[in-house]
Amino acid sequence: MTKHLKTLEFDLEPADSKRCASLFGPFDDNLRQLERRLGLEITYHNQHMTVVGQPLQADAGQTILKQLYVDTQALKGRGVKHIDPEQIHLAIKESGVLEQPQETRYHDKQTTIKTKRGIIKPRTPNQADYIGRILNHDITFGIGPAGTGKTYLAVACAVDALERQEVRRILLTRPAVEAGEKLGFLPGDLSQKVDPYLRPLYDALFEMLGFEQVEKMIERSVIEIAPLAYMRGRTLNDAFIILDESQNTTTEQMKMFLTRIGFNSKAVITGDITQIDLPRHQNSGLRHAIQVLSDVSTLSFHFFKTADVVRHPVVAQIVEAYDAFDAAERRKQQSNPS
Numbered sequence: 001m002t003k004h005l006k007t008l009e010f011d012l013e014p015a016d017s018k019r020c021a022s023l024f025g026p027f028d029d030n031l032r033q034l035e036r037r038l039g040l041e042i043t044y045h046n047q048h049m050t051v052v053g054q055p056l057q058a059d060a061g062q063t064i065l066k067q068l069y070v071d072t073q074a075l076k077g078r079g080v081k082h083i084d085p086e087q088i089h090l091a092i093k094e095s096g097v098l099e100q101p102q103e104t105r106y107h108d109k110q111t112t113i114k115t116k117r118g119i120i121k122p123r124t125p126n127q128a129d130y131i132g133r134i135l136n137h138d139i140t141f142g143i144g145p146a147g148t149g150k151t152y153l154a155v156a157c158a159v160d161a162l163e164r165q166e167v168r169r170i171l172l173t174r175p176a177v178e179a180g181e182k183l184g185f186l187p188g189d190l191s192q193k194v195d196p197y198l199r200p201l202y203d204a205l206f207e208m209l210g211f212e213q214v215e216k217m218i219e220r221s222v223i224e225i226a227p228l229a230y231m232r233g234r235t236l237n238d239a240f241i242i243l244d245e246s247q248n249t250t251t252e253q254m255k256m257f258l259t260r261i262g263f264n265s266k267a268v269i270t271g272d273i274t275q276i277d278l279p280r281h282q283n284s285g286l287r288h289a290i291q292v293l294s295d296v297s298t299l300s301f302h303f304f305k306t307a308d309v310v311r312h313p314v315v316a317q318i319v320e321a322y323d324a325f326d327a328a329e330r331r332k333q334q335s336n337p338s
Helices: 017-024 026-038 055-078 085-095 125-136 150-163 190-209 211-219 251-258 285-293 313-335
Strands: 006-011 041-045 048-053 113-115 118-120 139-143 169-174 223-227 239-243 266-271 299-303
Touching: 006 055, 017 026, 017 055, 026 041, 026 055, 026 085, 048 055, 055 085, 113 150, 125 139, 125 150, 125 299, 139 150, 139 285, 150 169, 150 190, 150 239, 150 266, 169 190, 190 211, 190 223, 211 223, 251 266, 251 285, 266 285, 285 299
Parallel strands: 139 266, 139 299, 169 223, 169 239, 239 266
Antiparallel strands: 006 048, 041 048, 113 118
16 A cells, blocks of 8 residues: 655755755756655755655655755865765665665556657556656666557656656667668668668657657757667766667677666666577577566566557467467477487
8 A cells, every 4th residue: 555645844954045056956956866766746945845755755855955955065165066966876875765665566556648749648557567667767677579568658758757857868779780680781871771770769759749849859969869889988867768679789788788877867678588680699688687687676677468569459469479389489499409
């Protein structure tokens, strides 16, 4: 049963508007990070703060805000303008609040996503659970067959986070390897070669934001759509990052991607381990990540089934038929080893 919310009101003392601005961060980014990480609602008037959330998280939020407000005095003396996102992250980690047992069933909660072009609702309890995991974890893996809404719902969550100013940009990426093909066989320059691989991501954005709005955001780099290779060497802060078709990453690419994620960022990794297009001698980065990271409690792995396919009913039947055939082939190979 969900606990009742707790409301805490307190003052940051001594009153100092510059120290409050230092604590809150540019555009209140530090408060938004606390809200997102701890599931809180934080409002203020001058130095008077109101924190609303689950009791444990609300208490932690109050303690963190008071502690960091004390730290602003030292920053003021050194000429530093703002508490940075890393300090927020470390304060949350030191509080230990995220290590406490938390609610893991999300489909009973409100998981409707509102965008400027309409409302997006999950069509199955498993889809609602997926949205809940994305909202409550910094890194979420969405794994399952085609047509289950893995990528579409992740893009919806990204658009929602951007419109609510929880992040400053959306970054969408996928490996440019499919069906055993290489980019070289496609005509045109690099952009023209890459676009067909990224088309599903464009389509989802156009539906939620409109063509003109997406084009403007891409021009301003608020939305970036790029091949996975472009991520190397970057640290991605204040971003909602989606890695699509991750079953076609190598183990090295997956590790590279996961270690790019910076402060106040959220990542969703989607893929279908039954449709790996890598050369036979290469291991899938997604399969490897499931094995290596399964015990990392702060990550979330969400698995879809054929029952979650929301395309034409025949698609679910096709997926089931292929799964049954593959299972039969594996049994044959096990009973007749060469």
